[in-house]
Amino acid sequence: MSPATSRIRRIFGQGPILMMLQLVALLSVALAAGFFHYRVDLLLEPINAACGGPDEQARLQVAEQVMARAGALDDWQPLSWIPVAGIVLALLGAMAVCASRALWLRDRLRTANLALMLLHGGALALAGWVLHLYENAWRNVARLSPTACLVELVSEGDVPLEQSQRVVFHILTRVNAPLLRNPDDLALVLAVLLLAAMAGGVALWRAIARARAARSAGA
Numbered sequence: 001m002s003p004a005t006s007r008i009r010r011i012f013g014q015g016p017i018l019m020m021l022q023l024v025a026l027l028s029v030a031l032a033a034g035f036f037h038y039r040v041d042l043l044l045e046p047i048n049a050a051c052g053g054p055d056e057q058a059r060l061q062v063a064e065q066v067m068a069r070a071g072a073l074d075d076w077q078p079l080s081w082i083p084v085a086g087i088v089l090a091l092l093g094a095m096a097v098c099a100s101r102a103l104w105l106r107d108r109l110r111t112a113n114l115a116l117m118l119l120h121g122g123a124l125a126l127a128g129w130v131l132h133l134y135e136n137a138w139r140n141v142a143r144l145s146p147t148a149c150l151v152e153l154v155s156e157g158d159v160p161l162e163q164s165q166r167v168v169f170h171i172l173t174r175v176n177a178p179l180l181r182n183p184d185d186l187a188l189v190l191a192v193l194l195l196a197a198m199a200g201g202v203a204l205w206r207a208i209a210r211a212r213a214a215r216s217a218g219a
Contacts, residue, residue, distance in 0.1 A: 014097050015205030021094040022198045026191060028086030029127065033187050035080060036134045039073050040141055047149070063146040070142035084131055091124040094197070101208075109211060112204050119197045126190050133183040 046065040098117035105113050 014101060015201070015208070018094055018097045018201045018205070019198060021090045021097070022194055022201060025087050025090035025094070025123070025127070026194045026198075028083040028090065029130070029187055029190055029194070031086065032080070032083035032131060032134060033184060035083065036138060036183070039076065039138060043069050043073055043142060044145060045069075047145070059149045063149040066146045066149065070145070073142070080135070087127045087131070088124070091120050091127065094120045094201075095124070105208070109204070109207060112200075112207070116197065116200050116204060119193070119200065123190060123193045123197060126186065126193065130183055130186045130190055133186060137183050 043066060046062055046069065095117050098113050098120065101113045102110060102117070
């Protein structure tokens with residue numbers, strides 16, 4: 001094999017392609033998380049102290065603004081398919097690269113390649129669940145945020161009415177809401193899984209290169 005051919009194989013071979021696909025999947029996960037939180041921030045932007053105050057008219061106006069924003073931000077839904085397509089296509093492409101390697105790898109390298117392909121399959125399944133949770137969380141936040149301003153509470157004991165309304169608002173929206181934290185936690189797990197797949201891909205790539213070099217030296 002000529003040096004030029006060897007250099008082209010190193011640059012455009014299956015190893016670099018696999019790493020590029022893994023990087024696309026990782027960036028798509030970050031894009032999905034960023035898009036979700038950007039929409040939530042825009043949705044909750046009109047909310048101010050009036051939402052937790054005793055003035056019913058002011059709370060109603062804030063709730064109407066939030067509802068109007070929720071309807072407008074729902075029109076952004078097609079944009080959420082960009083990270084979905086990036087994750088699905090990248091991971092399917094990575095699995096296809098691993099499947100093509102399985103045709104000519106042998107022994108331990110073939111076993112390692114199969115494990116890497118299964119790792120990508122697990123990442124794809126987890127990515128589908130993460131994206132589902134993000135979409136579900138968005139629907140819940142869009143529905144509950146106006147409700148937090150409209151809820152009727154009464155003073156109880158030493159807790160003022162305004163403080164009670166603020167507690168309800170924080171529970172339903174941000175501070176104590178598992179519906180916002182859970183997708184982020186799973187997205188972090190998915191990112192770690194993709195980084196592990198990337199490290200495994202690099203290790204397998206180097207092992208394949210060493211095996212080829214050993215065969216060439218033996219020949």
